[in-house]
Amino acid sequence: xxxxxxxxxxxxxxxxxxxxxxxxxxxxxxxxxxxxxxxxxxxxxxxxxxxxxxxxxxxxxxxxxxxxxxxxxxxxxxxxxxxxxxxxxxxxxxxxxxxxxxxxxxxxxxxxxxxxxxxxxxxxxxxxxxxxxxxxxxxxxxxxxxxxxxxxxxxxxxxxxxxxxxxxxxxxxxxxxxxxxxxxxxxxxxxxxxxxxxxxxxxxxxxxxxxxxxxxxxxxxxxxxxxxxxxxxxxxxxxxxxxxxxxxxxxxxxxxxxxxxxxxxxxxxxxxxxxxxxxxxxxxxxxxxxxxxxxxxxxxxxxxxxxxxxxxxxxxxxxxxxxxxxxxxxxxxxxxxxxxxxxxxxxxxxxxxxxxxxxxxxxxxxxxxxxxxxx
Amino acid sequence: xxxxxxxxxxxxxxxxxxxxxxxxxxxxxxxxxxxxxxxxxxxxxxxxxxxxxxxxxxxxxxxxxxxxxxxxxxxxxxxxxxxxxxxxxxxxxxxxxxxxxxxxxxxxxxxxxxxxxxxxxxxxxxxxxxxxxxxxxxxxxxxxxxxxxxxxxxxxxxxxxxxxxxxxxxxxxxxxxxxxxxxxxxxxxxxxxxxxxxxxxxxxxxxxxxxxxxxxxxxxxxxxxxxxxxxxxxxxxxxxxxxxxxxxxxxxxxxxxxxxxxxxxxxxxxxxxxxxxxxxxxxxxxxxxxxxxxxxxxxxxxxxxxxxxxxxxxxxxxxxxxxxxxxxxxxxxxxxxxxxxxxxxxxxxxxxxxxxxxxxxxxxxxxxxxxxxxx
Numbered sequence: 164x165x166x167x168x169x170x171x172x173x174x175x176x177x178x179x180x181x182x183x184x185x186x187x188x189x190x191x192x193x194x195x196x197x198x199x200x201x202x203x204x205x206x207x208x209x210x211x212x213x214x215x216x217x218x219x220x221x222x223x224x225x226x227x228x229x230x231x232x233x234x235x236x237x238x239x240x241x242x243x244x245x246x247x248x249x250x251x252x253x254x255x256x257x258x259x260x261x262x263x264x265x266x267x268x269x270x271x272x273x274x275x276x277x278x279x280x281x282x283x284x285x286x287x288x289x290x291x292x293x294x295x296x297x298x299x300x301x302x303x304x305x306x307x308x309x310x311x312x313x314x315x316x317x318x319x320x321x322x323x324x325x326x327x328x329x330x331x332x333x334x335x336x337x338x339x340x341x342x343x344x345x346x347x348x349x350x351x352x353x354x355x356x357x358x359x360x361x362x363x364x365x366x367x368x369x370x371x372x373x374x375x376x377x378x379x380x381x382x383x384x385x386x387x388x389x390x391x392x393x394x395x396x397x398x399x400x401x402x403x404x405x406x407x408x409x410x411x412x413x414x415x416x417x418x419x420x421x422x423x424x425x426x427x428x429x430x431x432x433x434x435x436x437x438x439x440x441x442x443x444x445x446x447x448x449x450x451x452x453x454x455x456x457x458x459x460x461x462x463x464x465x466x467x468x469x470x471x472x473x474x475x476x477x478x479x480x481x482x483x484x485x486x487x488x489x490x491x492x493x494x495x496x497x498x499x500x501x502x503x504x505x506x507x508x509x510x511x512x513x514x515x516x517x518x519x520x521x522x523x524x525x526x527x528x529x530x531x532x533x534x535x536x537x538x
Numbered sequence: 539x540x541x542x543x544x545x546x547x548x549x550x551x552x553x554x555x556x557x558x559x560x561x562x563x564x565x566x567x568x569x570x571x572x573x574x575x576x577x578x579x580x581x582x583x584x585x586x587x588x589x590x591x592x593x594x595x596x597x598x599x600x601x602x603x604x605x606x607x608x609x610x611x612x613x614x615x616x617x618x619x620x621x622x623x624x625x626x627x628x629x630x631x632x633x634x635x636x637x638x639x640x641x642x643x644x645x646x647x648x649x650x651x652x653x654x655x656x657x658x659x660x661x662x663x664x665x666x667x668x669x670x671x672x673x674x675x676x677x678x679x680x681x682x683x684x685x686x687x688x689x690x691x692x693x694x695x696x697x698x699x700x701x702x703x704x705x706x707x708x709x710x711x712x713x714x715x716x717x718x719x720x721x722x723x724x725x726x727x728x729x730x731x732x733x734x735x736x737x738x739x740x741x742x743x744x745x746x747x748x749x750x751x752x753x754x755x756x757x758x759x760x761x762x763x764x765x766x767x768x769x770x771x772x773x774x775x776x777x778x779x780x781x782x783x784x785x786x787x788x789x790x791x792x793x794x795x796x797x798x799x800x801x802x803x804x805x806x807x808x809x810x811x812x813x814x815x816x817x818x819x820x821x822x823x824x825x826x827x828x829x830x831x832x833x834x835x836x837x838x839x840x841x842x843x844x845x846x847x848x849x850x851x852x853x854x855x856x857x858x859x860x861x862x863x864x865x866x867x868x869x870x871x872x873x874x875x876x877x878x879x880x881x882x883x884x885x886x887x888x889x890x891x892x893x894x895x896x897x898x899x900x901x902x903x904x905x906x907x908x909x910x911x912x913x
Binding site: 199200201203204205206208225229230234237238239244245246461462464474478479480482483486487489490492493494495496497498 | 574575576578579580581583600604605609612613614619620621836837839849853854855857858861862864865867868869870871872873
């Protein structure tokens with residue numbers, strides 16, 4: 164279902180398409196995060212028509228807790244529940260168990276955790292996260308993994324990785340022994356772990372590649388390690404991962420990170436950054452980051468950039484946008500969220516075009532540096 | 539600028555049009571409240587295209603404090619600031635001084651108050667609220683009035699009313715002696731006070747009618763008095779007010795109140811209820827009010843009413859809408875706010891059509907009773 168069309172001769176950047184029963188995705192691609200069945204502050208229609216998202220991500224941990232599997236099954240899966248007819252990827256909940264749940268216990272069987280909402284106790288196993296994602300009906304599901312913190316010592320990371328590997332085998336078996344519920348096909352991606360230890364990463368990548376997953380994710384990064392290290396590990400991983408499978412770098416990242424990771428052979432990304440930063444008043448532009456709360460915008464009575472296809476840039480003055488954030492108006496959250504996602508999706512489009520045209524390698528480093536500026 | 543086309547022979551309901559330089563409004567009309575330059579959670583495009591608002595209201599008190607007159611003047615007025623090219627009515631700030639500001643002192647000169655934001659001291663006078671509304675550039679501005687609480691004794695209300703009358707004369711003089719700043723015409727409406735005392739109300743209505751305002755508002759109601767009393771006072775007031783001027787019942791109200799007030803001769807309304815209730819999870823429908831947080835919607839996997847032109851009703855299942863409110867997703871606030879405003883505007887449209895067709899009198903009381911139900 165993944166077709167690799169073209170690899171940049173100067174970098175490891177790749178152009179491909181990933182075909183699902185809900186449509187074909189052009190890679191490299193960024194997936195907006197719709198945590199609990201909604202990309203925060205953005206209407207599904209805007210996501211499709213204005214932002215032109217090709218695929219979105221749902222969080223199994225959140226959706227399992229609310230609305231829960233019973234409601235989701237009755238609804239006929241996440242596509243129908245949220246009325247989104249393009250592809251959806253769901254994670255396995257592993258990462259949220261480690262980042263959100265206060266209490267958790269890991270055993271061979273799985274991960275027991277307390278809900279961050281009401282303290283109730285739940286068990287995620289490699290098998291039941293497949294079942295939950297069958298109920299969600301995502302086009303791409305992820306295996307249950309353990310995500311070690313950074314820094315963590317080698318012994319801990321190695322043991323954790325081997326647990327993830329055993330879980331991966333069980334997860335793959337569960338996937339192969341069950342069927343989709345709603346008539347459309349589902350894929351399953353493995354997740355490479357191994358912390359920041361190159362040998363472990365290599366072992367994990369080779370192991371995951373051996374299990375026949377439809378795609379492979381690079382997990383356990385963007386958890387506090389320096390950017391250079393994250394990119395180095397990514398680079399090592401993509402050299403080991405099979406060329407014919409899509410590679411998904413989980414939870415990354417800034418526009419600069421996306422550019423550098425594409426150059427290192429990554430095909431898919433997700434991150435809450437565009438929407439979360441938007442709600443805090445930070446927007447991304449081609450010439451850098453802008454703090455909408457900065458008083459300098461008070462007297463700026465023109466649109467920021469009428470050529471950019473977001474309402475924040477083209478329809479309203481910066482003075483008005485600044486005012487919306489000062490007065491905490493909900494419209495400001497909508498406009499900034501839509502702007503940032505539009506920026507991310509347009510960036511990925513430019514990346515794809517430049518790989519096609521052969522101008523990616525001469526451009527991405529300066530584009531990355533530019534995007535890091537503070538305007 | 540106001541044309542009275544038709545008066546219902548069975549009730550006092552009126553059909554008219556009010557023409558401003560930003561367009562013609564069909565009356566009776568409801569004006570969505572855009573407190574600080576944004577109708578909360580609703581994009582201007584949705585307000586115009588989906589909700590089909592014909593005129594909106596801005597609050598002078600809020601806009602004077604933020605962004606303030608300097609920015610507003612630089613921007614070229616509120617229409618340009620918020621990119622809204624249909625009519626705008628602004629209040630004078632009188633009501634907010636009494637409802638929001640902790641400290642206030644009334645003198646003959648005007649109302650001194652402390653900002654609810656930072657405690658800074660400000661003075662509103664009959665003259666400077668005209669000036670501020672010249673800067674806002676609203677199509678319709680309101681005079682400064684004192685809004686007495688309910689209940690209040692007759693002496694207090696009478697003294698307060700006479701102060702409002704003296705302010706009204708000064709406000710009208712200031713209006714006639716100043717000019718619009720941005721090339722489009724502005725109107726000024728007087729405000730009838732007199733609490734719940736019929737003789738005072740009559741005196742106030744006659745006095746306000748004598749000053750030549752382009753329209754007249756019924757003020758000081760919907761401040762805690764019983765609905766029956768509010769409607770009785772409204773009925774008495776419209777019997778005194780000149781037929782050829784539009785009548786605006788300030789801050790009212792529920793769908794039922796709108797229906798009953800139209801039957802008593804009111805042409806214009808504003809209220810935060812549709813948007814505020816929406817944010818609390820209450821929506822209005824033709825068959826009553828719905829609490830979106832009610833657990834009974836959890837398993838309701840169909841849209842509420844596919845024939846109603848709001849996304850909340852037609853695009854999403856009630857289970858999903860319920861879920862958005864349970865998880866406090868911003869999309870829920872957008873959908874419910876747009877729904878309630880659409881409901882209010884469609885209700886006014888039906889009212890107008892029924893007055894035209896002569897079916898208003900046989901319908902409005904049952905429609906009002908129906909709208910009060912809890913579904």
